[in-house]
Amino acid sequence: MKTISTTIIAVRRKGTVCLAGDGQVTLGNTIMKAGARKVRQLAGGKLIAGFAGGAADGIALLERLETKMEQVGGNFPRATVELAKDWRMDKALRQLNAVLLVTDGINIFLLSGTGDVIEPDEDVIAIGSGGPYALAAARMLLKHTSMDAQEIAREALTSASEICIYTNTSITSLSLSDEGKK
Secondary structure (H helix, E strand, C coil), rough: CCCCCEEEEEEEEECCCEEEEECCCCCCCEEECCCCCCCEEEEHEEEEEEEEEEHHHHHHHHHHHHHHHHHHCHHHHHHHHHHHHHHHHCCCCHHHCCCEEEEECCEEECCCCCCCCCCCCCEEEEEEECHHHHHHHHHHHHHCCCHHHHHHHHHHHCCCCHHCCCCCCCCCCEEEEECCCC
């Protein structure tokens, strides 16, 4: 489940989940693009998702997740499990090199090609090469500040960008609230 070339983080605070990601695209050790959008709305705005790893692979998986959402009548947890099963079992899908973070504003899931569907114990999870740095920063900000989810996600990514050469400060962040969803 090793991914490089980006950092994606999900932070939950006070009924809002923010997913944020940097915009750097690298090819080997060269920065090819600084402003890519790796965090997107899905399912008509009902989900937000981000990917780390190969861009084409990540986008293909996001499209498959949207299809799964339609097939299971919008049941987000079930759609993630069905995608993870397909990803693990299908010979072509197994070759895709990406990891996803996805939320519906209530649930946050990490999905991988090894069949993982992981819901974090805490209100934060991060993926990609800068993920451990962003995760550590976000945990401290959650404990020691009153910042909202978006502020924490953006600050954590900025912190990761100061350490990880595959992460930059061209940040895209999207948020969903659990209001009216429970």
